[in-house]
Amino acid sequence: MADEKLGVGLIGCGDIAPTHAKALQQTKNVKLAACTDIVEASARSLGEEYGVPWTTKVDELLAHPEVDLVTIATPAFTHLPLTEQAAAAGKAVLCEKPIAANLKDADGMIAACRNAGVPLATCFPLRYLGAAKWAKELIASGALGEVIEIRLRNMGEKQESYWIGGFSGRTKDDWRKHKDKSGGGVVITNLIHHLDLARAVTGLEAVRAYCEMGTFATPVEVEDLAVASLRYDNEAIGLVEGSSCYVGRAAEPDVVFLGKKGQIRFGLWDGSAEVYLTEAAAGLPAKEWTKREFQDATHVEFYDALAAAIKAGNTPPVTGEDGRKALRRRRAGRSRCRCRQAADERGWFVGRACLRPPILPVGGAAKNAPPSKTAAPGIPPAGAGGRHGAPNIAQCLVWRAGRWFGEGGARCV
Numbered sequence: 001m002a003d004e005k006l007g008v009g010l011i012g013c014g015d016i017a018p019t020h021a022k023a024l025q026q027t028k029n030v031k032l033a034a035c036t037d038i039v040e041a042s043a044r045s046l047g048e049e050y051g052v053p054w055t056t057k058v059d060e061l062l063a064h065p066e067v068d069l070v071t072i073a074t075p076a077f078t079h080l081p082l083t084e085q086a087a088a089a090g091k092a093v094l095c096e097k098p099i100a101a102n103l104k105d106a107d108g109m110i111a112a113c114r115n116a117g118v119p120l121a122t123c124f125p126l127r128y129l130g131a132a133k134w135a136k137e138l139i140a141s142g143a144l145g146e147v148i149e150i151r152l153r154n155m156g157e158k159q160e161s162y163w164i165g166g167f168s169g170r171t172k173d174d175w176r177k178h179k180d181k182s183g184g185g186v187v188i189t190n191l192i193h194h195l196d197l198a199r200a201v202t203g204l205e206a207v208r209a210y211c212e213m214g215t216f217a218t219p220v221e222v223e224d225l226a227v228a229s230l231r232y233d234n235e236a237i238g239l240v241e242g243s244s245c246y247v248g249r250a251a252e253p254d255v256v257f258l259g260k261k262g263q264i265r266f267g268l269w270d271g272s273a274e275v276y277l278t279e280a281a282a283g284l285p286a287k288e289w290t291k292r293e294f295q296d297a298t299h300v301e302f303y304d305a306l307a308a309a310i311k312a313g314n315t316p317p318v319t320g321e322d323g324r325k326a327l328r329r330r331r332a333g334r335s336r337c338r339c340r341q342a343a344d345e346r347g348w349f350v351g352r353a354c355l356r357p358p359i360l361p362v363g364g365a366a367k368n369a370p371p372s373k374t375a376a377p378g379i380p381p382a383g384a385g386g387r388h389g390a391p392n393i394a395q396c397l398v399w400r401a402g403r404w405f406g407e408g409g410a411r412c413v
């Protein structure tokens with residue numbers, strides 16, 4: 001295989017599929033070999049347009065001799081069974097984001113690929129934005145100074161047609177509306193890219209999150225507006241904001257990395273970034289804005305880097321664990337203001353505040369609640385006091401490192 005192009009079998013020929021097929025026409029060491037979709041018209045149209053064999057049966061695609069790697073571009077709830085099937089067939093797996101609709105499925109995918117001895121990668125091509133690479137260089141070189149704030153925004157307005165066919169309408173299906181099928185709304189669908197990008201650029205990991213979200217202007221189950229504050233492991237703070245019902249244009253850039261000695265900011269689709277430094281560094285002047293333009297080919301670079309790693313027997317540049325970490329942060333982001341303790345199943349953290357009448361079971365701790373002996377000082381343990389057995393004091397609590405941390409004093413209403 002060393003001198004040959006790696007062959008991709010594309011599973012799912014819907015909205016995002018042409019982005020993969022087009023990129024694979026420009027890649028150096030990987031090509032589209034075949035495609036499949038349970039909807040015949042979708043499989044056929046993509047196969048015919050890109051001149052590759054198509055089928056409606058995944059096992060036929062997996063049996064194709066030129067398929068070395070499968071790209072799974074189907075709804076999130078299908079990622080686990082398809083990954084298990086591909087891994088059992090000995091194929092490397094690239095899975096579209098989000099890696100899965102929930103952490104249990106993500107763990108199953110990681111285990112299936114580990115057991116089969118095949119690589120698992122997550123599709124986060126925005127790491128290859130010119131702006132993201134520039135930000136990474138400026139942070140790594142120290143030009144920006146220590147990162148103290150990260151702002152991530154995805155403020156969009158999705159039309160009614162999006163919820164039943166994506167942006168192109170290639171395949172009609174309403175999975176995007178449903179939490180169990182998609183995993184969630186704007187946070188999991190869009191902001192997951194930003195959250196991964198921030199990890200990749202800064203190397204920082206979020207250790208706490210507090211999030212408010214809701215469904216305000218769209219007839220769907222999933223959230224259409226979300227705001228979160230994060231704390232990173234170097235003490236930097238983060239602001240995350242996303243919407244799929246944001247009418248008009250957002251005034252702020254999508255991404256800002258603020259350091260002690262400067263900042264870089266950019267829009268994900270602008271093809272440019274602006275930097276301001278307090279001291280001249282990295283060939284940039286002090287105390288003025290410098291703008292740089294980029295010709296981005298994120299999917300092409302992503303595939304070439306992935307194929308190179310697979311051919312060399314190395315770990316993919318963006319792994320299944322990276323996909324899981326982005327999902328974990330996103331799940332933490334969903335633990336919103338309800339008097340209900342929906343602890344992250346890994347016990348990582350969960351934000352919580354008492355803004356509504358509590359819904360904890362009478363006289364008992366909520367399902368998954370931490371043991372009462374670990375309650376933060378001065379704060380009643382789960383299930384103690386208050387209406388329906390919930391705490392009646394004001395709080396925003398964070399479950400971290402095996403205990404509760406009190407986070408503030410807003411009064412419970």
Ligand SMILES: NC(=O)c1ccc[n+]([C@@H]2O[C@H](COP(=O)([O-])OP(=O)(O)OC[C@H]3O[C@@H](n4cnc5c(N)ncnc54)[C@H](O)[C@@H]3O)[C@@H](O)[C@H]2O)c1
Nearest residue numbers: 012013014015016037038039073074076096097098166171
């Ligand atoms: N990386 C990105 O920027 C990006 C952008 C859009 C979508 N996505 C992700 O890509 C995935 C697909 O999204 P989409 O917008 O293309 O959805 P879509 O509904 O338009 O397309 C999915 C396709 O998968 C097919 N399918 C469903 N189950 C299947 C199965 N078991 N076997 C074979 N085919 C099956 C459907 O018929 C459909 O044609 C999702 O995980 C989504 O979040 C990623």
